Amino acid sequence: MSDDADAVTDGGAVAESESAAASGGSGLASLRERDDFVVIATAAVLVVFPFLLIDVFGAIGDLTGFSIGGYSGLPSLVLIYGIVVIGFNLLLGYTGLLSFGHAAFFGSAAYSAALFSQVVPSPLLMVVVGTLVATLLAWPIGFVSIRRSGVYFAVLTLTFGQALYFYALGPGAWLTNGDNGFSDIAAHGLFFGAIPLEAPLTPLYALNSYTVIYAFTAVMMLIAVWVANRIINSPYGLIFEALGENEERVEFVGLNVFRYKLMAFIISAVFAGVGGTMFVIHEQYIHPTTGLYWIQSGDFVIMTVLGGTGSLVGPVLGAFIFEYVANVISGVSLPGIGPIGSLWRFVLGAVFVFIVWVFPRGVYGAAEDLIGLVTGGGGGDDGSEPAATDGGEAE
């Protein structure tokens, strides 16, 4: 039980440090008003994230005897899933469409990028190709699925995803190497292989948690946040949000609901495609179970809801908690109880139930409320919207 508490505070710690980096002083208050505040705040978090996850958690682990430290590779993995769920949230959180087949875009991007790398071993071009394939695939799948709503939509997307999974595992094995997994990925470095992806970013021993692949992923993450932020704050994004709130009203206004929904679907697939490609560049490996299986699609849903559907970067926190529990907490050994091992899904489930029950707006929503409470109580003269609303309610 102490571990789900751990995971929650961990998630909280990141959220706090993120906002601490931004709202630390009153001089930064004006920064919060900026449209691109979230991009700047994300950048700040990305700079400290590996150090926090690997070195600080590792040191705490050494002190307490619980091996809770991250490992090299985990920060990038969190960001990769973060990119996917930012896009997924545009669909689920804003437009209100629950897709259960986003692994299809993640996996097909990963496979096509992996295959493409054998022709042109360039990670940058792999991202382009993978994303393109995911986008092209999303159009027909979206075109068919969006004609139905609610559970029918979810099941249709699930069906497409599973069809691809079984194809990749069995009949398509000549292309995907089936159950043996695909590992013949030829791209190992940026700029024609000049900078190996696994190399440390700096020769400094103290900063060895920072690798080239992390920097690459972090840049992609920033671009993803920036693009998503632009979409959300644009009139187009407002229509997405309106669709999520009341589809009929949007239709009465005279807008083409189908077209907007399809666009939201395709945009979210673009993010999944970027994520899938980054995954295969990072892992140098892809398997149908990871890339295309419905459980992967379900994991995207869980990450998004866990982190908070209504916010831009909330789902990234969900991705962090999910991957942290799955890959680190699962290896922790408790005195008296023994290794958590098989119980990690139970721990994750407990965290999920707790979050959804107590904080329906996810971890991010909870953190936002907490900060709003603290800063709102302090003065309330800063112009930021959530704090002002909270202050108003308090008076």
Place this chain on the structure above:
Amino acid sequence: MARDTTELSRRDVLKASGTAGAAGLAGLAGCTGGGGGSEYPPIGNYPVEGDEVVFGFNVPQSGSYSQEGADELRGYNLAKKHLNNGGGWVDSYENLSGNGVLGKTVASVEGDTATNPDTARQSAQRMINRDNAIMVSGGSSSAVAIAVQKLCQSEKVQFQCCLTHSNDTTGSECVRYSFREMFNAYMTGQALAPVLAEEYGENLKFYQLYADYSWGQTQQASMKKFFTEVGNWTQIDSVPTPLGTSDYSSYLSDVPSEETDVLVLNHYGLDAANSLPQAIEQGLKQDMEIVVPLYNRLMAEAAADSIEGIFGTADWSWQLSDQYSKTFTEAFRNEYNKVPSYAARLAYSQTVQYAAACQRADTFYPPEVIKQLENHQYSNAGLGAETMRKCDHQAQRDVLVVQGLPSDQQTESKLLRIVNQTSRDKLGYACDAGPAAECSLGPYGGENN
């Protein structure tokens, strides 16, 4: 591939710079940095720092193979205990003292593969990068073993295969840093075909169902090859079923019962636990013989009422009466109060074999340890004489042909009887034939390779 030869791994750089840094500091302080003294360059997680050496035990702890994983873990922990304190096989291995390995205490980290290749890779990555594991062992599902052994090759960390039966593990997907003691689908075909030809006669017609993924595909191909060659049997058809199918009735009702003499169910674990009882229920047993190429305990237990007289192969059985099998079974029984499954023996054997190879090499330096294991001949793992072949890292060993016992003769620990221990001389294939023909192991790493 390119990765193995040209790329400088991040951790190689770190180790090198760390060592250089330490040497520099030592020089500045004017003191001799004791303890190090390694004669080989850093590679993977070598050199091993401190008084402990860490092994990573990566097994399925959740999902359908968790029972199997739990038994593997028992085997691993028993091996760790014996390596550190003596007992079991360690007492009879001349290189092992029961006092750790190369003077270091064996510590371990555990991980859950969830029978998912990516989860398994993440778990192995954590063991290698954070916990500095010098060796990782695990398996259950060939997909997991193949995924993790690829990772270990690129990280230059030893991988000891546990339960993996696919031809590809030491065939097209083989790597230098991984060794497999378990037999494969090809050898199953070789071991089963003569026994079945003798039991059921020649010139029969057989029909196959197979799980539609790599293992099932290679398994059915091997069965076809050897049934046709050895018993002069003819295949009517071989039908793929999706992995994880729970209802096989439509596939089973397509089996032409007048024509078919033998039905081969190339399913493993949970799939077999579903397909076999359903085949019996449909009354197919009255019209034909049923064969399940690879037994495991999960399936035998789940289908205990249906396995009577059904042939298959197994890696090992606690019922074997040689000295090493007895020693292991006894030690396992004393520790856990139950008999070991073959997965447990594989786990135990892999750990002890690796430790013994380190002792022989007198170093943890992976290329030297690998060279000790290559072409290593031994007969102290419970299966008679074995050779760990150099060309594909596949053990040349005996294979057990087993048969399910009738319900009234079954006990909790004894569900199968050993029909035949097929000698390794009748099994296997040359280095340029069968699965081995597709294998290229890749580099040792290190300076001279």
